[in-house]
Each structure stands twice: as structure tokens, then as C-alpha cells.
Amino acid sequence: MTRTDPRTPLVELSGVGKHYGRVRALDGVSLEVHAGEITCVLGDNGAGKSTLIKIIAGLHGHDGGTLALDGEETRLTSPRDALDRGIATVHQDLAVVPLMPVWRNFFLGSEPRKGIVPFRRMDVDHMRRTTRTELLRMGIDLRDVDQPIGTLSGGERQCVAIARAVHFGAKVLVLDEPTAALGVKQSGVVLRYVSAAREQGLGVVLITHNPHHAYLVGDRFVLLKRGTMVGNHRRDGITLEELTRQMAGGNELDDLRHELQRRQGNGGEGEPPRPTGTRP
Template identity: 50%
Template sequence: MSTAVEVDGTTEERTPPVLDLRAVTVRFGSVPALSRVSLALRAGEVTCVLGENGSGKSSLVAVVSGLLRPVEGELRLDGVPVRFRSPQQARSRGIATVWQDLAVAPLMSVWRNFFLGAEPTRGTWPLRRLDVGRAEEIAAQAMARVGVAGLDPAQPASALQAGERQCLAIARALHFGARVLVVDEPTAPMTIAQRALVLQSVVTARDSGLAVLFVTHNPQYAHLVGDRFLLLGGGRVAGDLTREDVDVEDLTRLVAGGDELTRLGEQLRAAHPDR
């Protein structure tokens, strides 16, 4: 069910968030990593989070993924308050995270890494056994869905390039029914073609109806796939914008910081002193 909001005198229909963060604060000792950050993730929408190192991006990913619990504020899943006590608990509720330093089991096959203990079987106990052929077929189809076509699922995962490893994690999230996908931009060096693969898989997830949180420092990549842009600075929301608000040049200038980002942050705090 969608809700109607008034924007510039017109009524705009918006779907309720799948996951909603409300005035979330995280502290390490007395130092706030996030300060009253609010964020709404909606199905079929990519929200890009941008900011410099130390802006709070990693802390935000950790909160959404169940790795950190806020000291103030709340998370709501389908409108119901939740407290994730671990990444496993968040994952069980449909939140899949592709971590920045994503690792695979290099000597295991691609299809083994894809299923990770949820492999299809055939036969009945006590003769039940792995259905390797079916597992390879599913893994290959899932990878093709996110743009990695012609992959041999029996090859070791160590043969995958960095972008393909990210796509493997995204393909797995899609196959196993995730509702929220968090993609933390990888630190591993990538070619343009490999980055394009990751961006294509993000778009595929959005078009499949997932609510996507894409964390990046690159405004050009963000503007290619993003529907909304959350700018963080010093753990605070410095901007919450849509594609209609900014073009790629505007976004690049804002992310670069300087006077523009400072003024935007001041304007937002003046308009919303409670944030």
C-alpha cells in the first residue's frame, strides 16, 4: 500500500519503506559515529550513500546489517520496530549485505560458494545426496541474471575477478529471497568493465523489487544507478536528495565537500533542527 505525500503543492504516491531508520545514533565511547541519521529504504529503489572517509558510511552499513546496535533511535522493518542482535539475525529477516572486503572460499567451486550449506539434494534419507548438476545449473543461471554469462560454476572461486565475486554475492541474495540488499563498495581494484558488472547487478536487484542501499565514494557511479542520494558528513545527514534534485555535476560538487556541502548542511539543520 502506498502513501501520499505533498511535494511542491502536488501529491506524490510513495510506497512505505521496507526498512526505516529513525534518528539513529551510534557512539564509540564519547565519539558519535552517527548522529540522528534517518533513512528510508523502499522496494524497487536504489539509495546511494556518499561521503568522505570517516563520514559514517561504514557505521551505517553495520547498523543496517545487524553488526552494530544504535544507542538512540530505532529501526523499523515493514513499520514494526526491530533490534538486530547479529548479522545472521538481520539476514534471516531478509537483509543481505555484500561487504566491502568480501571474501570467498577460494578452493571451493563457484556453485559451492553460491549455496554455502543450502545445496539442493535429491533422493530420500538415508540415500539423499547432493544434486550437483542442479546446483551448477542454478548458480550459472543466477550469475547470468546479474550479467555474468557463460560462467563455469565448477571452476574454483579463486578464478573470479573482484567484480564477479561481488556479483556472486548479489546473485545469491536475489536467489535466496532477500528484500533489502546492502552493497558496500569494494576496496579491491577493479577495471571499468568489472565495476560496470557490479553496477548492472545493483540495477538488476532494484528491478527485481529489492530495496537497495549502495555505499560508494564515487558520485558518477552513484548517479548512474541511484534514485536517492544520502550525503553523510561527520556522522550527520548533510543531504537527502533525489535524481530530480541534482545532476551528476551537482552531486560531484557536493560530494567533493567545501562550501557547498557546508551550506547545504547548515540549511538542512536550520529547516530540521530535530535531526
Template identity: 80%
Template sequence: MTTDDLTPGGPLVALDGVSKSYGSVLALRDVSLEVHAGEITCVLGDNGAGKSTLIKIIAGLHPHDAGRYTVAGEEVRHTSPRQALDRGIATVYQDLAVVPLMPVWRNFFLGSEPTRGRGPLRRLDTAAMRATTHQALLGMGIDLRDVDQPIGTLSGGERQCVAIARAVHFGAKVLVLDEPTAALGVKQSGVVLKYVAAARDAGLGVVLITHNPHHAYLVGDRFVLLKRGAMSGSHLRKDITLDELTREMAGGSELDELTHELSRRTP
């Protein structure tokens, strides 16, 4: 990992030589990355590259077996997502874990609902939740028609944006996004990337997991490439072009060999 940081101060989150095994299967081997405030670190790789395992380690779902995992310079070993969340690390998974029939405001506060009154008169403060949800979304540039509509009626891109705004509102310092554009079309992907950039501009450190180098290069400051559980590259944006990033992710010499094999032979 280069020491030519883009931002002053140490990283919010850093992995140094982290590895993870499941029985005899080595899922992640000697992976390092840094996440800085106001920057986006993109982790790229195809299926089976180790991206899911990396997410689980950062999010606290699974502890790492070797290497160092530090948060704000303090070495940690998370054994639950709550520990990571308490340190300001919020993870937005691809399936989003929303309740489709509940309104947007209810999903926004799911698990963190404010109440009013005491004892038997205690009840959810629905007015405050509606108003806060609307303002928090507006603060991210998201102007929904109605926060009372079921979140299942929103497009995939809009649901991703609500999840990002929720993480920002509840004080996340590091936002981990699991393939947020994987199931979206071009227009919706652009909308989501716009709000990923808004989270960065709000001062968060963002980890963007993706298999799309074009999406990564639109917003990324740092790029970590994974292949079969190991790092195949680590670059700052200023040190690599989109074509180079795409070629490296595609396999470089392996792609040349495949191109040669598939080229039409002339008589």
C-alpha cells in the same frame, strides 16, 4: 527526509534519527534514510564519515542506540546478522567472504547447500547446485564460462556480480552493497553497476554505499550524504544534479576555500 516518495507504499527499510556510540565515541548521529522496493538509495561519504557503522546497523551486526529502525513498518532492533537476513536484508561486503579455491557453484550455496538421500546416504546435491547456480546467474544476465571454475579466478567485478545474484536468488528484499566498485577499474565498475541496476529492476530495495558520486548518480534514486557521523544532505534524484551532488560531498564552501588557498598567486 522528504515525504515525496518515488514509489507507492511505505519503505522496506527506514532509519529515523538513528545514532550509535562506541564508548565515548559518537560514530553515528541522528541519521535518517528510506529504502523502497525497486529503488537504489546511495549513501555517500569519505573515510570516517560513518558509512561502515551504518552498514553494521542495517545488517544486524550492531544494534542502534537511539532512533527508530523499521522493516516493512515494524520497528526492529537486530542483535545478529541472522535476524536481519531472516527479514530479507542481505549484505554484500567489500571482501565478499568467499572461499577462493572453491568453485563458483559451491560459493553460491555456501551455508545453504541442498542435499539428497537420507541417513548415511545423505550427500550434497551437486548437480542441482551447478544447474541452479548457472540458471540464477543467467537470470541476472551473467553468463559465466564455467560454474566449476574456482571463484578466485574471476575478476573482482565478476565476484561482486555472483554475490549480488546469490542474494537475489535466496529471496533478499533489501540488498546492502558495501563499496562494490571501490577496488575496480572503470570497465569492471560499469559491469557491477549494471547488475546493481538489475537487482533494482527485479524489485529489490538497494542500499549502495560508496564514496564515488559519479557511480552513485548513474544508478541512484535517493542520496544520503554523511560527514563525520552526521547527515550533511538528503536528496531525491530529481532534486539534485551530479555537479551539485559532487560539490556537496566535496564540502561546498570548504572546497572553495581550499581552491582559493591552492590557486597560483600572480605577481
């Protein structure tokens, strides 16, 4: 991905849609990803977040709207095509080999080699040294890069994946629910390194269902519901309370609150009948 104008989004989706037969997975979704910014995509299960990831990562093509990279309209044909254009996606399962050491997972699929044919072999010293250096550059100080990556915490594994993407030249980093299965402390660790990726100049897409995590680091917020975009905000245009309210259902939640208050004010009148054979 060659930069032309720093004000041009690294990735821009305009009215993007995706259908699977008669099922509408995405419809009219727009977002921008700028260098040095974090764009958060929020939504509950079934909101369309996974489909959006697959389009940006090159797994699925869009069938409506446009996708532009650095201002040039294009269509990604595969994950390798996306990676070659500078888009790295860190999926929730991380695609690591638990019993292999950290340095081997860091270079998995891109191992440098040394020597001449037929004696070429992996340059293990270079991989160990580079892994340690790149992790330290992101502020990750592992005790030993020879330890199996499966012995690291979930947060540490996420951070290794982020550092790997930065090292291999990613311009856009897509993170699929990186804190979903983590506790409070480990989530904080991951968010710190997400912020570090932004400081390295990357454009970050953070997929999450947690508005508190999004608001800690986000610069832009896109809210999805049932495949459609129900909100698109800059950080200075929305508060955490309003972001949480919209994420929780917004007007639908207000309608439910009013209905419950009405029932309480009527002394329970209008309650649904109890099933027969049950005690009051």
C-alpha cells in the same frame, strides 16, 4: 519481511545514532530504502558508512533514533536476524572461498542435500544447475560454474554475490563499496547488475565514495560526514555537479578556493614562512 503497503519503505532509519564510549560514530542519520529503488550512501573514510552498514546488517545495534522494517519499528539482533528478515549484505571482502567452484560458493552455508540418513549427501547436480540458471537470470553468462571463483575478475565475483542474495530471497541488498577496487570497465559491469537487482524489485543500499558511480544508478542520495548527515536528496532534486561538490566538501571547498585566490591576488603575500635552511 512481509509487505503491507508498497509505498512503505522496506527499511527506514530515523535519527539513528551510534556511540562507542565517548566516540560518536553516527548521529541523527535518516534514510529510506524502497522496493525497486537504489539508495546511495556517500562519504569519505571516517564518514560513518561502515557503522551504518553494521546497523542495517544486524552486526551492531543502534543506541539512538529508530529503525523500522516495512513500517514496523524493530531492533536487529544479529546478521542472521537481518537475513531472516530479508536483508542481505555483500561486504567488500565478499567472504568467498577462492579455490572452491562458483556453484559451491553460491550455496556456501546453505547446501541442499538428497538421499536418506545415513546416506544423505549434497545435491551437486541441483546446485550446478541452479547456479547457472540464477546467474543467467541476472544476465551473468559464466563460461563454467565449475571453475574456482578465485579465477573470476573482481567484478564477476561481486555479480555472483548479488545473484546469490537475490536467489535466497533478499528484499533489501546492502552493497559495501562494490566498485572500490575495480577498474572502469569492471565497475560498469557491477553497476549494471546493481541496476538489474533494482529491476527485480529489490531495495538496494549502495555504499560508495564515488559520486559518479552513485549518480549513474541512484534514486536517493544520503551524504555523511564525520558521522552526521549533511545531505539527503532525491535524484530529481540534485545534479551530478552539485552532488560532487557536496561530496568534495561544499562550502569548505569554496572557502579554500577563495583563500587561494586571495593569496594569488596578493602576489603570494601571506604565504607560510619557509622552513629554515631550505632554498627559495
